Amino acid sequence: RALERIPLGVASNYRHYEPYPIFVKDGKGSRIHDLDGNEYIDHNLCFGALMAGHCHPAVVKAVEQELHRGTTFGMPHDQEWELAEEICKRYPVEMVRFGSSGTEVTMHACRIARAATGRDKILKFEGCYHGLHDTALVSVKPKAEDYGDPEAPTSVPGGAGIPKASLANVVVAAFDNLASVERRFRENPGQIAAIILEPILMNVGLCLPQPGFLQGLRDICDKNGALLIFDEVKTGAKLAWGGASEFFGVKPHIICLAKSIGGGLPLGAFGASRAVMDLISQHKVFHGGTYNTNRVAMAAGLATFREVLTRDAYAHVGNLSKKLTEGYRAIVKKSGLQAYVASAGVNGALMLYPQEIRNYRDWTKIDIDLWRHYWFGMVNRGVLAQPYWWDEQWTISVQHTEADIGQHLAAFEEVAPALAKAQQERGLAHVGAAGH
Known part of the structure; x- marks a missing residue:
């Protein structure tokens, strides 16, 4: 059937x-x-x-209570700032916006990084998965015949339907290789808005970065006027109380969260400094979503942060x-x-x-x-x-x-x-x- x-x-x-x-x-x-x-x-x-x-039990109780109050209204409510405050306690961000999936929040993180820098290109790493939007679904599982240079991999679409124009704005580097990243910045001077990566490469089993790699990325971004995005959809809850930033002692410019922060319900979030997130407040970057902060998922998220994790x-x-x-x-x-x-x-x-x-x-x-x-x-x-x-x-x-x-x-x-x-x-x- x-x-x-x-x-x-x-x-x-x-x-x-x-x-x-x-x-x-x-x-x-x-x-x-x-x-x-x-x-x-x-x-x-x-x-x-x-x-x-x-x-x-804590998640079930929170969800059951909300189901009797209403599921979603498309209007602001108290759980929004309460969960935003919980996130800001754990992760090095000052403001937060919510979504319903990892794909959504990595997409918006890339967009706000482009707006903040006035640049179009995003650097990602070969083998990293960041969701299903056109910027993310590039060189996730390329075939050997499409690899290209080990330090300057070819941007390979993750399937049919990804426009060539999208590929042109995605630069691919080798994971755990600062020389590769530096080379890609030299080859694209003043064009790269951000580096996005999983702090631990977790779509090849599990591959930890060598000491100094993540801080090296932050330094390269600062030197070149780009932003560092940690895709913590997997690591944000499952690595440490404060995610990869706490675990590795490295502060990115933008953090993306999803998966386990919702206690089993669809919930995502992205956060950054007030200066970056104010681009939304100033109506320079648009962010929205009908089901954003639906009360059931938010109740589950609050219970997860306060009582579970x-x-x-x-x-x-x-x-x-x-x-x-x-x-x-x-x-x-x-x-x-x-x-x-x-x-x-x-x-x-x-x-x-x-x-x-x-x-x-x-x-x-x-x-x-x-x-x-x-x-x-x-x-x-x-x-x-x-x-x-x-x-x-x-x-x-x-x-x-x-x-x-x-x-x-x-x-x-x-x-x-x-x-x-x-x-x-x-x-x-x-x-x-x-x-x-």
Whole structure:
């Protein structure tokens, strides 16, 4: 029935995989059930949008109360400034505007950066994903034949329908490579409005920047009159109480938030200094949206900030993350699997490659066939270890327990020897051979 009326049978291309995706019936706490009645420990968590876990009592209570007051009015209300104040407490911004998704807020962040600088071009990094608008959907997963120069990658559209004019205003650089960024600024003098990036590259599994890279980007922006945009759609809630700015000690000019800040409801936000955000107040930049700050999502956001993602909660999930990461590393070593485990905050990923990747092109060497055996092996043991796609990572919610982590590791301990055996029999010549 789904295939008859919905392209690929799913509402987002990311949810489609062979032979068919898991269709979910319900979720509670750290677990979900599929339509066949199978139970899974959930570390997918809606691609990282559910650090609160499923049906967190504080979020459910807040949403239920709002449903009896009205869902949305298209008029201002008290929750707007209350949540803006909560965001400004945690992140280095002075003013905030809201949206309903990461795509929306990164789009508006790029627009306001262009307005603030009077420039058209945005610099992004090869392999970084910032949503579905034309500026963002460039060089996210380019094919090898389209790469171009390693330090000056070609701007490759992420699919049909992206105008050439949009591509002309997107400059692509190599992640974790300041020389590449400096070169791109030299090649486009006085034309780049902003650099946008995930502070941790989280669409190649998980790739942490080398020390000094993020501060180096801020310095390059300041030197060239550009703005630095942190796309914290994933990292904003899941890395630390104060996001990547707190974790790395680097202050961007603009921050974008979404996913886990809404406690499972569609909520996004972007913020910056008063001087930048005043471009909206002065009617120089237009920002709007019918469902912006709908009361149900805002109530969920307030509950998430005030009652769910507390400093005590970060201590709890930090402990679980350490146990899961250390457990994976011990099993990898014991089994002889040629792989490593990357982690930061409540995020982690099994990287099926013998050495640490530093950028998108390194990531394409990941053994996809072996990855599929890992993912299905874990699912068949009741653990949704992370989203199906090998460019994603696991998330630990505030509702996960030590027992959940123990069950996750027990499943991996059963799967890892078979992966190591297959890897040894095939040899590393097969790594990346399945094609990305």
